[in-house]
Amino acid sequence: MILYCDLDVKLLEELGDGYMDYPWPRPPWCPRCKSPRLWGHGYVDRYFDESKKALVMRRYRCPDCGAVHTLRPRFYDRRFQVIWFTIFLSLLKKITFGGWLAGWSRQRQQYWWRGFRKHASRKQNFTPETALSIFVTLFEAEHLLGTHSLTYYERTPLGGPPHRRFAATFPCGVG
Numbered sequence: 001m002i003l004y005c006d007l008d009v010k011l012l013e014e015l016g017d018g019y020m021d022y023p024w025p026r027p028p029w030c031p032r033c034k035s036p037r038l039w040g041h042g043y044v045d046r047y048f049d050e051s052k053k054a055l056v057m058r059r060y061r062c063p064d065c066g067a068v069h070t071l072r073p074r075f076y077d078r079r080f081q082v083i084w085f086t087i088f089l090s091l092l093k094k095i096t097f098g099g100w101l102a103g104w105s106r107q108r109q110q111y112w113w114r115g116f117r118k119h120a121s122r123k124q125n126f127t128p129e130t131a132l133s134i135f136v137t138l139f140e141a142e143h144l145l146g147t148h149s150l151t152y153y154e155r156t157p158l159g160g161p162p163h164r165r166f167a168a169t170f171p172c173g174v175g
Contacts, residue, residue, distance in 0.1 A: 003027060007073040009048060012055045019043065019056040027069060030062035037063055044070060049081050077144045087112050087146045088139070095131045112146030119143060119153060 005025050015022055029036050041061035045054035060069045075083045082104075090101045090109045100109045120126045120134040138145060143153050 001031060001067055001069045002072050002078045003031065003069050004074045005071055007057075007071060009050055009055065009073055013051045013053075022058075024058040024071065027060060030065060030067060031069065032067040033062060033065040035062055035064040038069070039063060041068055046070075046072070047081050048073075048076060049083075077147065079147065079149070080144075084145070091116050091135060091145055095128075095135055111148075115144075115146040115148045118148055119145075 012019060012022060027038055030038055038060045039062075041059040043056045044059055046057045047054050058071045060071075061067070062069070072078065075085070077084045077087070080087065086101070086104065090104065090112055093099060093101055094109070094113055100106050116135070116138075117126055119138060120131065124130060124134065126134065135145070141154075147153050
């Protein structure tokens with residue numbers, strides 16, 4: 001599972017092999033089973049358009065459900081090396097003007113477009129007239145706009161605990 005959080009990509013690139021010195025955020029609970037127990041599960045390489053080499057991302061593992069969670073910078077969607085806003089602008093330009101963004105390969109933008117159409121057709125009948133309204137609906141629901149995955153198409157932010165902590169005291173039965 002991908003957990004989106006605030007990570008400084010530039011700082012990670014500067015640290016290089018010193019990635020263990022980075023102040024990695026720790027999830028307060030497992031997003032899958034809500035267990036408060038999470039163990040460090042090493043690091044994994046991920047590629048981003050901004051950096052020349054792979055950057056190391058922190059992983060955590062839940063001992064209760066066995067899920068592995070990988071941290072990812074907030075602005076990069078899962079399975080994409082480019083910032084989500086670039087995908088957003090590319091799709092918006094395609095919907096409104098019928099063309100592609102300059103400076104990005106046409107094939108890459110077509111891949112994002114096909115992923116968008118795949119999810120758009122799940123919402124309602126996709127036509128050029130309904131494309132903009134579907135685009136806005138998917139964006140407001142925080143869906144990954146250019147993904148082809150039918151299973152993992154929502155963002156999972158690294159947030160606060162699922163419930164409030166409070167102390168409860170019960171009277172003892174002293175007789």
